[in-house]
Amino acid sequence: MNMDMNASNPLSLKEVHVKDSFWSTYIKLVKEVVIPYQWEVLNDNVAEAEPSHVMKNFRIAAGLEEGEFYGFFFQDTDLAKWLEAVAYSLQTTTDKELEKLADDAIDLVEKAQQPDGYLNTYFTIGRMEKRWTNLEECHELYTAGHFIEAGVAYHQATGKRKLLDVVCRFADYIDSVFGPEPGKIRGYDGHQEIELALVKLYRETGNDRYLNLSRFFIEERGQEPYYFQEEWKKRDRISFWDMRVSGPPADRKKYLQTHLPVKEQKEAVGHAVRVVYMLTGMAEVAKETGDSMLYNACKELWNNIVTKQMYITGGIGSTSIGEAFTFDYDLPNDTVYAETCASIGLIVFAQKMLQIENKSCYADVIERALYNVIISSMSRDGRHFFYVNPLEVWPKASEKNPVKKHVKPVRQKWFGCACCPPNLARLITSLGQYIYTQKERTLFVHQFISSSANLEIDGKRVCIHQTTEYPWYGNVRLELELEGREELELAIRIPGWCKEYTVRMSGKEQLREQAVVDNGYLILAGEFTSGTFIELKLDMPVTLMKANPKVRADAGKVVMQRGPVIYCLEEVDNGENLSNITLDPDAPVSVQFDSELLDGAITLITKGYRDVFDEKAAQGDLYQPYKKEREEVSIKAVPYGIWGNRTPGEMLVWVRI
Amino acid sequence: MNMDMNASNPLSLKEVHVKDSFWSTYIKLVKEVVIPYQWEVLNDNVAEAEPSHVMKNFRIAAGLEEGEFYGFFFQDTDLAKWLEAVAYSLQTTTDKELEKLADDAIDLVEKAQQPDGYLNTYFTIGRMEKRWTNLEECHELYTAGHFIEAGVAYHQATGKRKLLDVVCRFADYIDSVFGPEPGKIRGYDGHQEIELALVKLYRETGNDRYLNLSRFFIEERGQEPYYFQEEWKKRDRISFWDMRVSGPPADRKKYLQTHLPVKEQKEAVGHAVRVVYMLTGMAEVAKETGDSMLYNACKELWNNIVTKQMYITGGIGSTSIGEAFTFDYDLPNDTVYAETCASIGLIVFAQKMLQIENKSCYADVIERALYNVIISSMSRDGRHFFYVNPLEVWPKASEKNPVKKHVKPVRQKWFGCACCPPNLARLITSLGQYIYTQKERTLFVHQFISSSANLEIDGKRVCIHQTTEYPWYGNVRLELELEGREELELAIRIPGWCKEYTVRMSGKEQLREQAVVDNGYLILAGEFTSGTFIELKLDMPVTLMKANPKVRADAGKVVMQRGPVIYCLEEVDNGENLSNITLDPDAPVSVQFDSELLDGAITLITKGYRDVFDEKAAQGDLYQPYKKEREEVSIKAVPYGIWGNRTPGEMLVWVRI
Known part of the structure; x- marks a missing residue:
C-alpha cells in the first residue's frame, strides 16, 4: 500500500473547540483541579500526598539549592507531563497565570540542563558518571522523550521556543551518543517513549536527524547481540526489578519487547505501556518513512491486542506482575491489571493508525477506551484515580487475598509512582485531536463529541459544528459553515456496535441504499452550501x-x-x-x-x-x-x-x- | 464437657492390617518406591533431583566429614520424616534391610547431637552462636519436633531406644532453655510442630515435663509483649521472608498465628500448614489436660476451616503468597494453593478431634481429603508429586500468567523444598491409624478400608475384619472374631454424603427405625458371637x-x-x-x-x-x-x-x- 495516499491528518488543537455536556465536566476538572493540584504536588505543597520532590530535584540540579535527589529515577517526567498537559490546555483556553507558572518551570528546566545538552536530574545530581550505563532499567531516554513531547506541545501552544530549544539540544546530544556508527552506543531504552517523541520533534522542526534517530531506536530493539546483555556484563544488575519481574532471561526479554526485532513480533508481550508506546513510535515512523514492513508489524500487533488481549472496557494488561500482557484470551477480571496509562497509550496508538488508514476499527477502540476505562480512572473530584481498572471487585479480596491487593475498590489519592494522573491530564486536554482528521477534501468525523472545528480546503475556510448528547443518546447533528458552495466529502464513522441508523441531510432522509460506507465510514460527498446540516441517528438498544x-x-x-x-x-x-x-x-x-x-x-x-x-x-x-x-x-x-x-x-x- | 468421658483411643498401628484393593497400591508405592527413592535423594544419589545434602550435613555435623551446610535451614527434617515413615512401615511389615539403613542413620544422628543435647545441622555447622536467635524464621523447634516424632515412632516400631533417647535429651535441653521461668527464653517457634510432637513424647515416656513444655509453647503464642518483636530488636531481620510475605507487621503476625493468644483466635489465618499443626498440638494438649477453653478454640477454628475455608477436595490455603488462608469463602480454584502438607495436617488434626469427641464430621473431612486431595498429590509412579492441588488448570495460564505459575499442570519431581513427598509417606504408612478407635467396649469404624484389627476388651481379644470395595462401591462387610460371646458396641460412621443405606446383621435386615445413629455413627450394641457379620450398604448415587x-x-x-x-x-x-x-x-x-x-x-x-x-x-x-x-x-x-x-x-x- 501507499500509505501517503491514505493518510489523513489531525486538525490543530487550536482549531477544535470542545463544548460537550459529557466531556466538559472532565475537561473542566482537569483544568481546574488536576493541573493546579498536580502543580502543588510537584512542589510538595500537598500535605496528604506522598512527597514528589520534582521541583526540588530541578532546583538542586540547576545549582539553586543543595540536596539529594529523591524519587523514582523517572521522577522528572511528572513535570514533563504536566508541562505537556498545560500546553494542550493553553491551546484551547488562555490562562496567563498558568502560562507564567509553566514559563518559570521551563526556565528552571533550562538551568538544570547540562552544557552538553543532557537533562535528567536523577543522574545530574551526583550520578553523572552513571549516565547511559543502565538503559534497561533507568528510563533515561524515556524521560527525555517526555520532555521532547512537552517541548513540542508548548511551542505549538505558545509559540515560545525555550523548551523546544532545550529539547532540541538534548536530542542533538542524544543523537551524538546513540547510533549505528562506530563509537556510538548501539542501544535503546528499556521503556519505549523517545521513539514517538522524536517523530513529533521531527515534524515540529523539520530536522530529519530526529526521525532517523527514532528509526534507529526502533530497529535496533531486539537485535542480536542483545544490548542489555552487554549492559549487564558491564555492571551489577539492579536487583529490585529482578525480584519484581522475576524469571529467566527469556521472560525478561519479553517484558521489554526485546525478544525479537520489532518487525518480527506477532504477539503483544510484556509490560503493556511499553508495548503501546513502542507501537505508537513504530506507526509514526512507518507513516513518515513509508516503511510498509514496519506498518505491517503495527497491524499485526494491533490485531493481536484488540482481538485477543483487550478487555471489553478497553483495558489492556492481564497481570499486575510486570504490569503486563500474558497471552491470548487470558483476560481474568479479578486479578487484571488494565493500567490507565496502558489504555491511554492504546488510544494514542490507535489514533496514529487511524491517521495512516481510515478504518473505523481504530476509532472504535478509541471510543471504547474513552467511554469506559478512561472515564473510570478518575473520580468526580479530580483528586482520586484508579491506576488499575478491574472488571470485578470484591473489596475483602482486595484487602485479604494477595493476588488481588493491587485491585483497589476505591480510587486512590495521587500515587508514589504518579504516572497515570498526569497522563490522563494530557489525554483529556488533547481530546480535541481525536474527533476529526482531514485528508484533502475529506473531513473525517471519528468521535461524537459536541465541538466546532475549523479547517481549510483549497485555501477556503470550512467550519463544522457538531452537537450530540453522546454517549447517552445516538443523535448527532453536524452543520457546515462554508465561505460559499464547496465540493467536499464528509466521512462519518458508524460505530461497530451500531447495527441500525438513519441519516438525514438538511432535513431530507437519506436512503440506506444510497449511502456509501467505506471502511466503516459513511461517506457523504457532493457540493455543500453553508448551513447544510446532517442528522445522524444511531440506534442505541x-x-x-x-x-x-x-x-x-x-x-x-x-x-x-x-x-x-x-x-x-x-x-x-x-x-x-x-x-x-x-x-x-x-x-x-x-x-x-x-x-x-x-x-x-x-x-x-x-x-x-x-x-x-x-x-x-x-x-x-x-x-x-x-x-x-x-x-x-x-x-x-x-x-x-x-x-x-x-x-x-x-x-x-x-x-x- | 468432660473430655475424658468421650475420648476414644487409636489402635496401635501394629494391630491394624490394611489389605485394601484401593489403598494397597499407594501403600506399596510408598514402601517400594517413595521410601527407597527418598533415601537415595537424602544421600544425593539421584542425578535428576535437586541436591539434598541431608546425610552429608549430618556427617559434617558429626565430624565425620569436612564441609559446609547446604540446603534449607529445615533440611534436617527430610531425614526425620523419612525415619518416621520407615517406622510406620516397619510396624506393619518386617524389612531388615530397611531397618538397618534406619539404624545407621540414627547412629549418625546421635553422633551429630551436641553434648548439651542440641540437634540441628544448620546451626551446628558453623552457626552455633546463632542458636535460638531467630525462632521466627529458622524452624529450629519445628525441626526438633520432627525428630521427636521420629524418635517416638521408631521406638514404637522397633522397641529400640536410641533415637528416643536422643530426642529426650534434646527435649530436656529445650526444656532447660524455654519456659516462663526467669532466665529462660519466653518464646516459641515461627513454625508450629514441636507442640504436637512433645505430647507424643509425653505419652511415650510418661514424662510430664514434655506435656508442660508443649502447653507453654501453645499458651505463649500471641501473647504480649510480642516475642518476635523482641527478637527483631536483637538482630537484623532476614530480608528474604520480608520480601516474600510482605506487608505490615499485622499481616506478618497473622501469617504466624501470633496476632492473638491461641485461645482467642476465631479464624484460621496465615500459613495453612502452621495453622493445622498448631491445632493438632492444641487438641492434643486439650485432650491430655482437659483444658476445655483450649478445646473450644480448636472447635472454633475447625468450624471456621471446614465450613468457610476448605475446598471441596479437602484442600486448604487459598493463596500461594505465604501458602496461606485468605478469608472466609475466598476459595479461588485457579490461583489456589491447597498444599498437600496442609491437607495432611488437616487430617491429623481431625483425627485428634475425633479422639476427643466421636463426631462423624471429623472422619468425614479425613475421608474427603484422603480420597481427593491426598490421592491426587502423588503420581502412580511414586516419583512425581503435586505440592499445589488446583481445582482448575489451564496449562498455558500456569506457564504465562504469573499469578498461576505455582499451579503445575503435571506432577513434579522431588522438590527443592521437599516437604510434601515425605509427609505423604508418613501419612500413607500410618493409614491404619485412621480406620478404628476404641473407647472401652465400643469399637469405632471411622473409615471404610479393607483391613483387620485386633483389640482387647476386658482382657479378651477381639478381631474385626473389614472388607469393602470403597470408594467405588458402598458395600462394607464387618466380621467379628471373638473368644466367646461378648457384650460390645460397634459404632460405624455413616458418611455425611450418604442419604440412604441399609444394614444387615448376619444376613438379617436391620430396620432403620431400630438403628440408633449417634453423632453420625450407627450404633450396633449387644452380645455378639464370633462370626457375626454386619453388611452395610451405602447408596452411592x-x-x-x-x-x-x-x-x-x-x-x-x-x-x-x-x-x-x-x-x-x-x-x-x-x-x-x-x-x-x-x-x-x-x-x-x-x-x-x-x-x-x-x-x-x-x-x-x-x-x-x-x-x-x-x-x-x-x-x-x-x-x-x-x-x-x-x-x-x-x-x-x-x-x-x-x-x-x-x-x-x-x-x-x-x-x-
Whole structure:
C-alpha cells in the first residue's frame, strides 16, 4: 500500500473547540483541579500526598539549592507531563497565570540542563558518571522523550521556543551518543517513549536527524547481540526489578519487547505501556518513512491486542506482575491489571493508525477506551484515580487475598509512582485531536463529541459544528459553515456496535441504499452550501455482549452494553455478592436517565435471579446437593465509567446468565 | 464437657492390617518406591533431583566429614520424616534391610547431637552462636519436633531406644532453655510442630515435663509483649521472608498465628500448614489436660476451616503468597494453593478431634481429603508429586500468567523444598491409624478400608475384619472374631454424603427405625458371637454438589460427587476449553467402571453443552452480541484423585450449569 495516499491528518488543537455536556465536566476538572493540584504536588505543597520532590530535584540540579535527589529515577517526567498537559490546555483556553507558572518551570528546566545538552536530574545530581550505563532499567531516554513531547506541545501552544530549544539540544546530544556508527552506543531504552517523541520533534522542526534517530531506536530493539546483555556484563544488575519481574532471561526479554526485532513480533508481550508506546513510535515512523514492513508489524500487533488481549472496557494488561500482557484470551477480571496509562497509550496508538488508514476499527477502540476505562480512572473530584481498572471487585479480596491487593475498590489519592494522573491530564486536554482528521477534501468525523472545528480546503475556510448528547443518546447533528458552495466529502464513522441508523441531510432522509460506507465510514460527498446540516441517528438498544469462549474468564457471562457504554453492577444498587446474580437474557431492559447519578447518566434496570442456598439444610456445610433454587431480583446496572463514586462495595462487569 | 468421658483411643498401628484393593497400591508405592527413592535423594544419589545434602550435613555435623551446610535451614527434617515413615512401615511389615539403613542413620544422628543435647545441622555447622536467635524464621523447634516424632515412632516400631533417647535429651535441653521461668527464653517457634510432637513424647515416656513444655509453647503464642518483636530488636531481620510475605507487621503476625493468644483466635489465618499443626498440638494438649477453653478454640477454628475455608477436595490455603488462608469463602480454584502438607495436617488434626469427641464430621473431612486431595498429590509412579492441588488448570495460564505459575499442570519431581513427598509417606504408612478407635467396649469404624484389627476388651481379644470395595462401591462387610460371646458396641460412621443405606446383621435386615445413629455413627450394641457379620450398604448415587453462594468462585457451578469421590473434567476426555462446557443437571449420569483407567476407576458420563461462538459473524472481534447458541456434548468425568496421569491438559472440578 501507499500509505501517503491514505493518510489523513489531525486538525490543530487550536482549531477544535470542545463544548460537550459529557466531556466538559472532565475537561473542566482537569483544568481546574488536576493541573493546579498536580502543580502543588510537584512542589510538595500537598500535605496528604506522598512527597514528589520534582521541583526540588530541578532546583538542586540547576545549582539553586543543595540536596539529594529523591524519587523514582523517572521522577522528572511528572513535570514533563504536566508541562505537556498545560500546553494542550493553553491551546484551547488562555490562562496567563498558568502560562507564567509553566514559563518559570521551563526556565528552571533550562538551568538544570547540562552544557552538553543532557537533562535528567536523577543522574545530574551526583550520578553523572552513571549516565547511559543502565538503559534497561533507568528510563533515561524515556524521560527525555517526555520532555521532547512537552517541548513540542508548548511551542505549538505558545509559540515560545525555550523548551523546544532545550529539547532540541538534548536530542542533538542524544543523537551524538546513540547510533549505528562506530563509537556510538548501539542501544535503546528499556521503556519505549523517545521513539514517538522524536517523530513529533521531527515534524515540529523539520530536522530529519530526529526521525532517523527514532528509526534507529526502533530497529535496533531486539537485535542480536542483545544490548542489555552487554549492559549487564558491564555492571551489577539492579536487583529490585529482578525480584519484581522475576524469571529467566527469556521472560525478561519479553517484558521489554526485546525478544525479537520489532518487525518480527506477532504477539503483544510484556509490560503493556511499553508495548503501546513502542507501537505508537513504530506507526509514526512507518507513516513518515513509508516503511510498509514496519506498518505491517503495527497491524499485526494491533490485531493481536484488540482481538485477543483487550478487555471489553478497553483495558489492556492481564497481570499486575510486570504490569503486563500474558497471552491470548487470558483476560481474568479479578486479578487484571488494565493500567490507565496502558489504555491511554492504546488510544494514542490507535489514533496514529487511524491517521495512516481510515478504518473505523481504530476509532472504535478509541471510543471504547474513552467511554469506559478512561472515564473510570478518575473520580468526580479530580483528586482520586484508579491506576488499575478491574472488571470485578470484591473489596475483602482486595484487602485479604494477595493476588488481588493491587485491585483497589476505591480510587486512590495521587500515587508514589504518579504516572497515570498526569497522563490522563494530557489525554483529556488533547481530546480535541481525536474527533476529526482531514485528508484533502475529506473531513473525517471519528468521535461524537459536541465541538466546532475549523479547517481549510483549497485555501477556503470550512467550519463544522457538531452537537450530540453522546454517549447517552445516538443523535448527532453536524452543520457546515462554508465561505460559499464547496465540493467536499464528509466521512462519518458508524460505530461497530451500531447495527441500525438513519441519516438525514438538511432535513431530507437519506436512503440506506444510497449511502456509501467505506471502511466503516459513511461517506457523504457532493457540493455543500453553508448551513447544510446532517442528522445522524444511531440506534442505541441495550445489547448483551458475550466474549469469544476462548476467554475462559467470561464463560457463561454477558455484559450489558448500550452505545459505547459498558455497564456494570454495583453492590450499592444490587446488594452484596454480585457473583450470585444471574441475568435473564429474555427480560426487557428499562433504560432510565438518572439525573441524580453524578451529572446524570443512563442506568439500566432488568430482571434476574439470585441463587438460594438452604443454610439450614446444609447444616453449616460449605457444600450441599444442588437444587435449582433461585429468587427473582431486579438488577440495576450503571455505566462502568462512573462506578465507585458512591458507597464503596463490590462491582461486576461480566454477569452470569 | 468432660473430655475424658468421650475420648476414644487409636489402635496401635501394629494391630491394624490394611489389605485394601484401593489403598494397597499407594501403600506399596510408598514402601517400594517413595521410601527407597527418598533415601537415595537424602544421600544425593539421584542425578535428576535437586541436591539434598541431608546425610552429608549430618556427617559434617558429626565430624565425620569436612564441609559446609547446604540446603534449607529445615533440611534436617527430610531425614526425620523419612525415619518416621520407615517406622510406620516397619510396624506393619518386617524389612531388615530397611531397618538397618534406619539404624545407621540414627547412629549418625546421635553422633551429630551436641553434648548439651542440641540437634540441628544448620546451626551446628558453623552457626552455633546463632542458636535460638531467630525462632521466627529458622524452624529450629519445628525441626526438633520432627525428630521427636521420629524418635517416638521408631521406638514404637522397633522397641529400640536410641533415637528416643536422643530426642529426650534434646527435649530436656529445650526444656532447660524455654519456659516462663526467669532466665529462660519466653518464646516459641515461627513454625508450629514441636507442640504436637512433645505430647507424643509425653505419652511415650510418661514424662510430664514434655506435656508442660508443649502447653507453654501453645499458651505463649500471641501473647504480649510480642516475642518476635523482641527478637527483631536483637538482630537484623532476614530480608528474604520480608520480601516474600510482605506487608505490615499485622499481616506478618497473622501469617504466624501470633496476632492473638491461641485461645482467642476465631479464624484460621496465615500459613495453612502452621495453622493445622498448631491445632493438632492444641487438641492434643486439650485432650491430655482437659483444658476445655483450649478445646473450644480448636472447635472454633475447625468450624471456621471446614465450613468457610476448605475446598471441596479437602484442600486448604487459598493463596500461594505465604501458602496461606485468605478469608472466609475466598476459595479461588485457579490461583489456589491447597498444599498437600496442609491437607495432611488437616487430617491429623481431625483425627485428634475425633479422639476427643466421636463426631462423624471429623472422619468425614479425613475421608474427603484422603480420597481427593491426598490421592491426587502423588503420581502412580511414586516419583512425581503435586505440592499445589488446583481445582482448575489451564496449562498455558500456569506457564504465562504469573499469578498461576505455582499451579503445575503435571506432577513434579522431588522438590527443592521437599516437604510434601515425605509427609505423604508418613501419612500413607500410618493409614491404619485412621480406620478404628476404641473407647472401652465400643469399637469405632471411622473409615471404610479393607483391613483387620485386633483389640482387647476386658482382657479378651477381639478381631474385626473389614472388607469393602470403597470408594467405588458402598458395600462394607464387618466380621467379628471373638473368644466367646461378648457384650460390645460397634459404632460405624455413616458418611455425611450418604442419604440412604441399609444394614444387615448376619444376613438379617436391620430396620432403620431400630438403628440408633449417634453423632453420625450407627450404633450396633449387644452380645455378639464370633462370626457375626454386619453388611452395610451405602447408596452411592451421583450427586451434583453446589457451594454456599458466598463462595464467589463457584457461583453457577456444580461438582459431580459419588460417594466420597469428587470428580473432574480433563481435556484428554472432553477437549480443550473446559470452561466452555455446561453440564445438564437433569441429564442421567452413567456410572462406568473403567478397568483401563489406571488400576480401575469409576468414571461418569453425562450430557452437557458447549457454547458456540460465530467467529465469522464476530469478524475477529473478541466480543459479539449474545445469542443462546450451544451444541450438545457428552461429558466424561474422572475422579479428581487420579487427574493428570494421562495426556497433560486442562482440568476442571467446578463445572458450569
